[in-house]
Amino acid sequence: MTFCPDDLQPKHFLWDFADGVATITLNRPERKNPLTFESYDELRATFWNLDNCRQVKAIVITGAGGNFCSGGDVHEIIGPLTKMDEAGLLRFTRMTGDLVRAMRACPQPIIAAVEGVCAGAGAIIAMSSDLRLASPEAKAAFLFTRVGLSGADMGACAILPRLIGHGRAAELLFTGRSMTADEGFAWGFWNRLTPNVLADAQALARDLAKGPNIAHAVTKKQLDAEWHVSIETAIEMEARAQAHCMQTKDFKRAYEAFAAKQKPEFKGD
Template sequence: MSFDASNFRPHHFLWEFADGVATVTLNRPERKNPLTFESYAELRDTFRSLARAKDVKVVVIRGEGGNFCSGGDVHEIIGPLTRMDDAGLLEFTTMTGDLVKAIRACPQPIIAAVEGVCAGAGAILAMASDIRFASPSAKAAFLFTRVGLSGADMGACAILPRIIGHGRAAELLFTGRSISADEGVAWGFWNRVVEDVLAEASALALELARGPTFAHAMTKRQLDGEWHVSIDEAITMEAEAQAICMKTKDFHRAYEAFANKRKPEFQGN
């Protein structure tokens, strides 16, 4: 069954869709947009469904009210977790990890547009995105040790070192300290720091949405798939992936446009 992006109405966050770009807005600004059991699950299910959403080319994720996400809600998640049995705890941690798996597995590029607080699970959402833009006010923190937990949460020990390096990731995951926008861009966590982060993210999203979306999905798949293989294996994988892309109509459209000295109009097939 296909995913109807135009008529999708989530319960626990806002959804906008236009021109091939879906915008997910975390919308509890009075609490700096924390996540709940229900919003975790709905986000997971949404990103899983995007594999069937042919009309969605790119996704932007942001927070309402000048902040991105303050992590798991202290009263609605942290408190109940202290009273759960072993099975309940593992069910919860598996679900939160499945959200990251869904973000990484969905074929669309994901752009995080981050302002203000980006902490705990919020920092994980940004980390799991393909591209991260920050406003000057953005502060990211992997806060898990501050509440007596390990930094090994939702894939952080695997993904964060690949973005900023092992030593820097270890410092953030051991201490739980915040990194500013300037430090984050210097470390490579943020792609850019800009004044109007949503405008910048939306502009890039529209640019990508007009591009060869089948090829973008292949790029995303290979970026993840080549983490755990040798260089030789990666080169073989890329040869196979590129050969598949060369059979697409978009590849032929691009050649015809180049030959006729005009800009290609990609259609994603």
């Protein structure tokens, strides 16, 4: 399947593409942008398909109306889940996990631009992004325990401790309490706090889009792959990955620009 930015006409979120940057906006502001079965599925498909769209070089995901995402819609998801059998529930939990897999597998860097409420599946989407910018008023909560569920949801028990440490992750996942913006920044969950969160996220995305895109994709892949291997194996994996990058035209362009005392213009090849 060939996928291009102009092909996408989503039903469950807004889509904008400019300067190599795709912006996904969750757009149910009257309810703080909750997810539904359909929006989960559409987001999952979009991130999988981005693997085939090299015009998109970086992605920003945000929410409309001053909030990021309040998680799964209480009436459209949680209510129906209470009536499903085990097979139906497993299809749902695998689908939600697939959204995280798709985000991690797509080669483009993903930046979450977070304001206001960032809860449940919304916190997972932020967690699963490569970089996270937040407003000073943002609050993130992995509140699954508040609805009688475990914190083991969509990879949270694997990914969150790697971002903020085991003890801090355990506290958030056991209690479901909100993590303040200052806490999240101090703990390394947020890369940056800014009152101009969307504008700054898009500016950062444009900077990344101008960079060596093949190399960025390799960095993203290795950041995930090296969780599971020894240091010795990781060093060998990085040797092979870097040797691959050294064969790109972008690497040659960078050298020639440096030699000419100019700024390199990367083209992603």
